Amino acid sequence: MVSVIAQERLLGAALGGVMAAAITFEERKCIYRSVSTNQKHVATQSQEITGTLSTRNPCSRLASLWNATIDGSLGPVIRFLSSRGW
Known part of the structure; x- marks a missing residue:
């Protein structure tokens, strides 16, 4: 027991x-x-x-803003490299 x-x-x-x-x-x-x-x-x-x-969600607004900023800041560099054949 x-x-x-x-x-x-x-x-x-x-x-x-x-x-x-x-x-x-x-x-x-x-x-x-x-x-x-x-x-x-x-x-x-x-x-x-x-x-x-607006009807767009915050992520798409952020992505759009990011793309616009990158295009604005790196646009001249891309055009220069494109003219050189890169």
């Missing part, structure tokens, strides 16, 4: 595991709920902002 101390240790480990699982589950549930609430809030704000800004 298993000693009383071993039974107490086994019971303590089982109860600790159940308690840790319950706390983890509740914390994840709270995190998922807060993320869901924040996503709904952000979605309504982005719809309002999208109505006021």
Whole structure:
């Protein structure tokens, strides 16, 4: 037969595991709920902002700005190299 101390240790480990699982589950549930609430809030704000800004997304606007800057700054260099046959 298993000693009383071993039974107490086994019971303590089982109860600790159940308690840790319950706390983890509740914390994840709270995190998922807060993320869901924040996503709904952000979605309504982005719809309002999208109505006021242009229809292009920020990444394409950034890419367009980047391309215009590179063309403006390196355009003369490219024309010079093209005239030399490079």
